[in-house]
Amino acid sequence: MAIAYKIAAEIRTDTGKGASRRLRRTGKVPAVVYGGERKPANIQLSHDFLIRVIDDEAFYTQILELVVDDGRKQKVVLRDMQRHPYKLQVMHVDFQRILDDQLLHLNVPLHFVGEEHSPAGKTSGVVVSHQLTDVEVSCYPKDLPEFIEVDLTELKPGDVVKISDLKVPDGVTLVALTQGEDHDQPVVTASHVSGGTDAETSDAEEEAESED
Numbered sequence: 001m002a003i004a005y006k007i008a009a010e011i012r013t014d015t016g017k018g019a020s021r022r023l024r025r026t027g028k029v030p031a032v033v034y035g036g037e038r039k040p041a042n043i044q045l046s047h048d049f050l051i052r053v054i055d056d057e058a059f060y061t062q063i064l065e066l067v068v069d070d071g072r073k074q075k076v077v078l079r080d081m082q083r084h085p086y087k088l089q090v091m092h093v094d095f096q097r098i099l100d101d102q103l104l105h106l107n108v109p110l111h112f113v114g115e116e117h118s119p120a121g122k123t124s125g126v127v128v129s130h131q132l133t134d135v136e137v138s139c140y141p142k143d144l145p146e147f148i149e150v151d152l153t154e155l156k157p158g159d160v161v162k163i164s165d166l167k168v169p170d171g172v173t174l175v176a177l178t179q180g181e182d183h184d185q186p187v188v189t190a191s192h193v194s195g196g197t198d199a200e201t202s203d204a205e206e207e208a209e210s211e212d
Contacts, residue, residue, distance in 0.1 A: 002146070003075075004062035005053060009033075010069045012042040020092070029090050033066060033076060036097030043068065050090045054081075057109055061134070063141055066095065075141065077106055104141050105175065107134045110166075110187065114153030120190035126157045127193055131186045135163060136175040143171035152188060161188040 012023070012030060020030045029047050034040035043066070053059045059078060066074045080094040098104055110133055115121045120128050135148065148166055155161070163176050164184050176183040 002062070003065045004058040006065045006067055007045060007049065008069075009043040009045055009066045012044045015042055024089070024091070029093060031093040031095065033074060033095040033097060036074075036099055038074075038097065045093065047090060050081075050093070051088065054090070058146065061107060061109055062146060063098065063144060064095070075100075077104070098141050100141055102140075103138050104144060105136060105138050106144065108137050108145055109134045109147045110150050111147045112150045112152055112188070114151050115155065118152050118155040118190075120155040120157050120159060121152070123157050125193045127191055128152070128155065129189050129191065131189060132163075135166065135187075137168065137172050138175050138178075139172040143169060145169050145172060150187060155188065155190050157190050157192060159188075159190045160186050162186055 009031070010028075012019075014023075015030075023030055023044055024047070027047050028044040029050055031043045031045050032040055033043055062077075064076050064078065066076050068074070075098050076095040077098060078093070079096045080092075081090060082092040083089065084091055110130075112130060115128055118128075120126050137145070137148075145168070148168055150161065150166065152161070162184050163174055166174060166187065168174060176185065
């Protein structure tokens, strides 16, 4: 079980909106950690650290380790991050503790490979669309994949890749497939672009006018 990031955190005793505003002015971000076998705890993090990792996929989809100022270490996942509506500023962060012997539910990113070499990718007039960019999985923390690879090398015009077509590691369950066939959504589609010649368009317009 790889740890994506180790995050330095401090216990926060002063709470409330006023305290949070004062905290942000010092370059800190209020946060909370909950779950597991402990009570929720109010903590604070470095805003500079969060800005550095805010665009990193792993920060949102992998296991993190909080290192609290009293020396305690806690494995967590990010559950929510509140941002300022227009400033580059993180306002609040929620973490959930995880336990090695409890199933974890988390969205894992999809990485698409081979599209440019596929028959669909090489065919003029065919658009390859990625309908999903991540999927929810259920697994124990030790089995959590960094991402799920979607190989599109053999994708042909008209093909549809569904969630049930994804290949996942042992110990990993795709949550959508436990919820019935209606949840087996398309992940990738290779569709022909509709259109016709100017003459065909003109004929269609004349036919429509005659019907009116």
